[in-house]
Amino acid sequence: MTPARDEYDVAVIGAGPAGLAAAALTAKAGLSTLLLDENQGPGGQVWRAITTTPVQDKTLLGKDYWAGKELVEDLRKSGAEILQGATVWSLDRNLEIGISVGGGACLIKAKRVIIATGALERPFPIPGWTLPGVMTAGAAQTVLKSSGLLPEGRTVIAGQGPLLWLLSAQILRMGGKIDLVLDTTDKRNYRRALPHAAAFITSPYFLKGLAMMREVRRKTRVVSGVTSLVASGEGHVESLSFEAKGKKTTVPVDVLLLHQGVVPNVNLAMSAGVKHHWDDIQLCWAPELDGKAETSVPGVHIAGDGAGIGGALAAVARGRVVARAAIDALKPDAGASLPSAADLKTAVAKAEKGRLFLDLLFRPTKQFRIPSDDTIVCRCEEVTAQDIRDSVAVGATGPNQLKAYRRAGMGPCQGRLCGLTVTELMAEARSKTPEEIGYYRLRAPVKPIMLSELARLPKTDEATKAVVR
Structure with missing residues (x-):
């Protein structure tokens, strides 16, 4: 068609x-x-x-x-x-x-x-996030909605944000089992978000969100204040180590679902x-x-x-x-x-009420955005955080120059899974702001396309003359 x-x-x-x-x-x-x-x-x-x-x-x-x-x-x-x-x-x-x-x-x-x-979904580059058995919460929700399938085996959901609680509630309502929910919300964010709490409390989201979090906490164990995550395994995720309130714990896991916002x-x-x-x-x-x-x-x-x-x-x-x-x-x-343009804009303002509170509350912490050492950043090309820091040390100034050093962002996803991490990591390494570092220079095709499809596209005389002498 x-x-x-x-x-x-x-x-x-x-x-x-x-x-x-x-x-x-x-x-x-x-x-x-x-x-x-x-x-x-x-x-x-x-x-x-x-x-x-x-x-x-x-x-x-x-x-x-x-x-x-x-x-x-x-x-x-x-x-x-x-x-x-x-x-x-x-x-x-x-x-x-x-x-x-x-x-x-x-x-x-x-x-x-x-x-x-x-x-x-925002990248969540922790050690082991590329292991089979580790998925994003959004991917798990896609399978749930499309096919009615639930995660099997020992399941842990880790991260923060509304989707983390929504997916947990949906899995539990459908008879699925979640062994552990690990909440990585930074405790300091509560103070930052507090001045905007009044708008959120009077928004459509407050009572829904509160009820959903209570529902999840009634049905499964939740650990808050998580400050580190490391997934491990041979060929498949087998365990997850985390730290909360200064205590380190390791739990067995078959399915790890990660999410820290969109x-x-x-x-x-x-x-x-x-x-x-x-x-x-x-x-x-x-x-x-x-x-x-x-x-x-x-x-x-x-x-x-x-x-x-x-x-x-x-x-x-x-x-x-x-x-x-x-x-x-x-x-x-x-x-x-x-409806008039003014009425429509009023509807937008009403729907966005309380948004700033959520943005500040669920602002991911540095350690979950900017990884260290051998943690993979670019999954397509298997480029690590250390690879990127080394590239900066020898002259890479931004994401586009990094392509020449490490091919980061040049795989099938075209930077969707690594772009934000690369920008923030290079900004930190160069003591610059993300705005100063910039992003990948993106060009068509932004999604994979067969060469045979391109070859069959209609061509103007000018386009043909440009490449045929």
């Missing part, structure tokens, strides 16, 4: 909360809308497999998960064209999009592009030339946006967690704000029957 046309009014990339909301609104306004998503069904990570999950008991995954079903139905009634299983590997400043679907590649253009690629997925936007800055609160790169969430590349907007972590409710609200901006630019007469 390929796109029905070569050009659209609006192309939305990503069918998570922001993408679903944005595409539905632009299509309802009469704009030709194409929604592209690389998964086999809509929902993104938050509502993954919402239309196909075998977990039909609504109490198990929670009410927030099932809220996505209504948005999917709304999209399907809107008239938007939906293309699942489509990998977007290129976006340029002319708003031409490279798509790979069904073994073939094609290029389409749009008058407005809405990037709604969401978030990635960060914006910036690869596609950066490859298109969108300007980003270092967010020192969320400790990640974030795009520079105007009041309509438009980027430094005219016609390209970013919605949802890709614009800065805010959660599912905020992503939906942000998606509608961006959609309204596209409608106002391309078909302003259609806006009269839609």
